[in-house]
Amino acid sequence: MKVDRALGCAAPIEWSALEAALDILCPMHLRLTETGHIIHAAPTLQKMCAESDLIGKRFLEVFLLDRPRAITTMSELMARARSKLHMEFRVAPHTSLKGVLVRLPAGQGALVNLSFGISVVEGVLDYRLTSADFAATDLAIEMLYLVEAKSAAMDASRKLNQRLQGAKLAAEEQAATDTLTGLKNRRAADRILAQKIEDSGAFALMHLDLDYFKAVNDTKGHAAGDHVLQEVAKVMRAETRKGDMIARVGGDEFMILIDDEVSKVKLDEIAARLIQGIEKPIPFERDVCNISASIGIAVHPECGHLDLDTLVQHSDRALYASKDKGRACATFFDDLEAPKP
Known part of the structure; x- marks a missing residue:
């Protein structure tokens, strides 16, 4: 039996079982037909596009490619398989994404795995995502924890500075006040x-x-x-x-x-x-x-x-x-x- 080197599994592919696994490992992936139509969207992408069903739409109708440039057809995109892709949603909030396309064997289309890259914080805020919307091993989770820890530390620092400033003002006021009458000294x-x-x-x-x-x-x-x-x-x-x-x-x-x-x-x-x-x-x-x-x-x-x-x-x-x-x-x-x- 022929083995597809890209996926490491035998063809034909049992998609129901594989996609269930991919949804956990790659919760921002898409499966495309040879013509570029989306036939499966992973859970996080579905959540991000809840108001617009992705299934049945062409990939290049949903996303605008920034790099590589001058790609207007699916065949041109297929030719750039395994290359890093830079793109953004064509609709607001025009979130920037990174991705890579892998062709499937025997004309079964392609898989595209997406990520936010360094714009993960903006993406989380825009779409109200949580850690459950990312793969457990995704470094984005670690980044989100760091951002959350930094935010908590900054908030604690701000509150501490406010308390210190308040204490300073109170001390200055006390030093300038006659304690018996409350008047200036x-x-x-x-x-x-x-x-x-x-x-x-x-x-x-x-x-x-x-x-x-x-x-x-x-x-x-x-x-x-x-x-x-x-x-x-x-x-x-x-x-x-x-x-x-x-x-x-x-x-x-x-x-x-x-x-x-x-x-x-x-x-x-x-x-x-x-x-x-x-x-x-x-x-x-x-x-x-x-x-x-x-x-x-x-x-x-x-x-x-x-x-x-x-x-x-x-x-x-x-x-x-x-x-x-x-x-x-x-x-x-x-x-x-x-x-x-």
Whole structure:
């Protein structure tokens, strides 16, 4: 009996049994007639072309050959048996494939085995394929596992970076925050003010000091003092805008940066509301705490401030002028008499 060297089996071929085996070993193969008509398509190709039955169609009607070029007939394709073929589907998504054609004996047509090559990832995504759609020994499976592992590693890395970034931002925010009141601290205030001065924008700096706060601490204890500071912070938030900076820069000292506002009338109104709000009795346990606030205001750049220290000194001088006037009031630095030489 004649043995076909290409297939290693005796002719005639029992196709029902052989194709069942080939469907497992080569799940992307086709069997063609001598005229190039498709008479069998393996399971993966059937899945890829579920909306268009391949059986009965001509191979060159389904696929466009890129290499070798200039092949337009089945006889020309048969003549290039065993050569590597480069092709793509003629219909969307025009997936690129690699293949090899082997002629069958006694005019029984040909087998064409196909693969995705390096475009396997795109093919899997386009056709929603799984490992079950490939031969168990196909290197594409290993490649898919590597791609999946890389994707998982990248996703884990991205999530880790997000957590690290979140932790970094949280740490930076914590380092810039007064833990008792939740306001900015002195370091954050200095940084923000220095940046505002460098930007040469118009703003006002209010330096606020609590009156009679020491008496609260001495007579009612530090817990009462902490409670008072927290209530004062609430008043400051309520009487300023969201974009204004409020910072606790000392035990009972605060700074407020009123951004883009240099009108004395408006600043006087803000200061008056702050003083009025802070003067309200603050309940603590079964007692009340009574304090007030003195405020000094320096306006940038009207006072000619050249640096952070000068700006803070001007607001501090205005603050102590308010203390000297009897407390619970606000003073502008540029209303002070020029210092004598």
